[in-house]
Amino acid sequence: MRQPKYFTPNEVSFHNTLNDLWVSYLGKVYDLTPLVNKFKGDVLLKPIIECAGKDISHWFDPKTKDILTHIDPLSGCVKYYTPRGRFVHVPPPCPRTDWANDFGRPWWRDRQYEVGLLTVKTRWIRIINTLTSQEQRLEVCSEETLDDILQRYLRYNSHASSYTWKHNCVKLDMRKTLEENGILDEDEDFYTMSMDRDLFCPSICLYFNDDLTEL
Structure with a gap:
């Protein structure tokens, strides 16, 4: 059997463990298992792990394909909107010297994790x-x-x-x-x-x- 090009939401939902973690967003399916292994033990994985096997399109702006943003009421700056908490590759709310920002492309823009398309119906x-x-x-x-x-x-x-x-x-x-x-x-x-x-x-x-x- 060859790997299918399209996946059903039910198929994605089976991949819901730390050793096999898939998500879908904006019509595509991603295998984030390598990301989880890379950041194993990092608290910033928590929001991703909580959504294992689910669709997270509501995290993104369909036009920009980027994480949703909002205006911070305290600083007046544009910041990522993460109701479940900050996650991997999302910068901290305030400048910090211990945050490595040399990772290149954030995981949600990295096509190496893409495994297929999510069916419309x-x-x-x-x-x-x-x-x-x-x-x-x-x-x-x-x-x-x-x-x-x-x-x-x-x-x-x-x-x-x-x-x-x-x-x-x-x-x-x-x-x-x-x-x-x-x-x-x-x-x-x-x-x-x-x-x-x-x-x-x-x-x-x-x-x-x-x-x-x-x-």
Whole structure:
């Protein structure tokens, strides 16, 4: 399995420990584990650790891509707005000689931590293996192609590429998304009509081809 380009909020939430710490913000997903290891034991990690596995977009200005700022009522100076407390790479409120400011780019602007994109919308689908009658329910990203979804499904069937994928008896284009293949997202309609979307989860049927492909 190759690493997906898009991640669901649920996938990000699994990475919530000191040894595996991810966050998302402004539509992207970041692995801050190296940052945590570098500053291990530093009290300035606390706000980041508290938000492990969560989205922290509310920390940032969408236009500048920088931490939100405010006017300090005492000094009248522009300062970073950090309600959870000051964190790594945020300068102290007053000048100090013991603060190292030679770290270069702050972590929130450093692309080395970026691992992928956060999906705008997740979708649930059912994948039914017509050969074995096995059924698997998957949460996928709306931006993903069927090839990407196949990669997610490999953990349940390592020979998934040896099947023809169909919806309503129509062969699917594996290079296109669910929406582009005519599998519409009707969640909003279900919500409007007070219908349980879990009862109307679209299904994709897999039909076995000639021979298995080892992956």
